């Protein structure tokens with residue numbers, strides 16, 4: 005995918021002209037600084053998805069969004085962007101509509117753990133997973149739970165775009181709590197990759213959020229007629245630029261804080277027992 009080469013319509017570059025530092029474009033000598041004692045660098049991992057996104061957005065929407073966010077933060081901070089995780093956990097979308105690919109939630113958690121452990125082998129001991137898909141949050145929580153207990157030498161966290169900033173958090177749920185292919189996400193895509201948005205389908209793409217007051221959990225075919233939750237017809241480039249800019253600001257601030265962050269009381273000891281093996285699939 006050529007996602008990381010996309011240039012959003014809003015200028016997200018830093019004032020000092022730092023360019024995107026893409027892990028996979030570097031030769032090993034260019035990554036040697038990560039192992040320098042006290043470098044404190046924070047790596048960014050875009051965590052996306054490949055899944056149906058209603059009739060108007062591409063299946064790679066979440067990956068495009070996650071990569072665009074990480075690239076913009078990297079351009080401001082110089083933080084390296086590791087290869088994206090483009091297929092993640094999309095169980096919530098079921099199999100009715102074409103286009104969805106998924107790992108098991110357990111496998112995604114294992115992939116996230118292994119990303120952090122292998123990045124640390126190159127000296128990158130601080131990693132922030134930048135998530136653009138609601139269905140990945142449980143796996144990210146499981147993975148970071150394992151890591152924080154068994155690898156206290158690492159610092160690993162995750163951030164979801166729809167909660168990174170308070171204004172964005174309000175906009176993200178303006179047309180329903182089930183964030184998917186809706187007003188804010190469609191707006192983001194209008195700002196990031198407008199050529200991939202089917203504008204002619206927007207007006208008829210709305211489908212209401214049917215999750216309000218539900219007690220149990222269901223997959224998309226039980227909740228949505230067309231894979232949409234919300235009102236993409238209300239999407240605008242201006243809203244997309246607002247969401248993009250504020251989210252990039254918030255994640256940039258996290259990277260800057262993360263570079264200097266220490267465990268408040270120092271690193272915890274390693275547990276006196278081994279971690280459970282990675283789950284079988």
Ligand SMILES: [Zn+2]
Pocket residue numbers: 057065066136137184185189
């Ligand atoms: Zn999405």
